[in-house]
Amino acid sequence: MHMNIRMLSGLMLPMLLLLSGCPGSDGGPGGITEGASVPAIAYVANSGANNVSGYAINTATGALVAVTGSPFPAGTNPQGVAVSSNGSFVYVANSGGNVSAYTVTSGTGVLTAVASSPFSAGTNPSAVTVSPNGQFVYVANSGGNVSAYTITAGTGVLAAVAGSPFSAGTNPSAVTVSPNGQFVYVANSGGNVSAYTITAGTGVLTPIAGSPFAAGTTPNGITVEPNGQFVYVGNGGGDVSSYAITASGVNAGALTAITGSPFPAGSIPSGIATPGRP
DSSP states (O other): OOOEEEEETTEEEEEEEEOTTSOOSSSSOOOOOTTOOOOOEEEEEETTTTEEEEEEEOTTTOOEEEOTTOSEEOOSSEEEEEEOTTSOEEEEEETTTEEEEEEEOTTTOOEEEOTTOSEEOOSSEEEEEEOTTSSEEEEEETTTEEEEEEEOTTTOOEEEOTTOSEEOSSSEEEEEEOTTSSEEEEEETTTEEEEEEEOTTTOOEEEOTTOSEEOOSSEEEEEEOTTSSEEEEEETTTEEEEEEEOOSSTTTTOEEEOTTOSEEOOSSOOOOOOTTOO
16 A cells, blocks of 8 residues: 555654444455444554554544544654554554564454564555555565565564565565555655565565556555445655556456556655545
């Protein structure tokens, strides 16, 4: 997922919402596990304070109330936050070089660090996402690659995938997984998008033919819309690159620029999202 960015008092705060009954807030619309009770919760990675704020959302008014014990300690300079599709785990990418992992207390949203957290990542992690099936975590490292992990069911503990980290472009800044859980896309600030297939069962990433795909100036955010047909990239240069995803065949997952792309946006776009998607 790429984190949504909100501006507050001049600080950029990565923020992720976990809403009961909504698709998974984890880089894919994996949905809430059937029968799970997931409260309306918002988590914010605070890069200036090295912690994570948690809030309960009043679903009638939208008001935020701090979760008991919030803020919760994280690593150095947290940059991105993601929640597993079943609402059980929270993962935070710390640019200091690791990933903080937490269990979510059902009904309250209180965070508790999992055993052995934080987990080692690459150089300057900038974004994090969880696959729709809740099996894998992917972290975009600004140093030029993507760290991949399997999630231990029941505990949330992370284990590095064989071959991780996987090479990406220059200065990866955002990462997302397609709704069907088959593809990973990484926005590289150097001006393109890296695309990979996910090996089922292992989470190993394999570059897609033609990757990386050209984007605009300084890509900062990336999302796949809910139907899994299109990818959108927010470029810091002031526009949005749009692509169609090849659905099947030997080039499945490859990106083709949509006619008219890039489309104008405002000044220095820093994040992008589509309904039900980060």
